[in-house]
Amino acid sequence: MPAAKQGLQSLDLEGRRTVQSVDRACVILQVLSREENGSTTSELGRQLGVHKSTASRLLAALESAGMVERDPLTGRFHLGLRILTMAGNILSRLEVLRIADPLLRRLAEATQETVNLGIRFGNEVVNIEQIPGPNILRSFDWIGKSTPLHQGSLAKALLAHLSHSELEVYLAAVNVDGAGLEPNEFWSAMEEIRRKGYAVNRGELNDEIYAVGAPVFDSHGRCHASLSVAGYCQEFHESRIEELGRQVTDTAATISRQLGHPIGRYAVIA
Secondary structure, rough: HHHHHHHHHHHHHHHHHHHHHHHHHHHHHHHHHHOOOOOOOEHHHHHOOOOOOHHHHHHHHHHHHHEEEEEOOOOOOEHHHHHHHHHHHHHHHOOHHHHHHHHHHHHHHHHOOOOEEEEEEOOOOEEEEEEEEOOOOOOOOOOOOOOEEEOOHHHHHHHHOOOOOHHHHHOOOHHHHHOOOOOOOOOHHHHHHHOOOEEEEEEEOOOOOEEEEEEEEOOOOOOEEEEEEEEEEOOOOOOHHHHHHHHHHHHHHHHHHOOOOOOOOOOOOO
């Protein structure tokens, strides 16, 4: 084989190895983002399907870059502070957060409950802001947490205002992943949320916490964000839920209008 061709094959093999390492590093960061207590090298190796030594080399590179850090007492790895600086850069350029922040604080003051803002990321909603209310324990910290689009009021308010075709794709995808959503119930729930203008969470994510969420639309009429008011279930009787529904949809409508949406409250489901 000519030397030039051997050189090209060697470069191609090296390139594939590099991409594989990047893919594995991304998986490590995703796993650590879900593990509040961190993970050991062995646990991450099993997640990746590689030997412990391979996982150790990847973790050493990520640790050197500040992307992960190792607890010297437990030996478990957690996300590093570099992730926080990167997240801050992302949040600083999100227009919806800049516009929504004072309105979320006003809503938290008016309701005396915790207010959250989320944006869509694939088939999940990611909480990007939380204004704690005096009636909620601060230990409930949802910033940075993600949930499937069919769980919780923040997620369901966003999901219900996607297009019909997007909803079909989502339903098929999550059922393949084992969610087990019954199609007729799913479509009825989506229609009910659109009719009311808000979604209700009655202990879906935490038995003690109820929430009411509403959609936020951009200047093109797309629902890309949502907000919610959350509190202890004892405070969320049906008449209170209806009142909170009005307050959360009014705030969501104001945010939508400031984002350039002409309607500000409802989307057309096509």
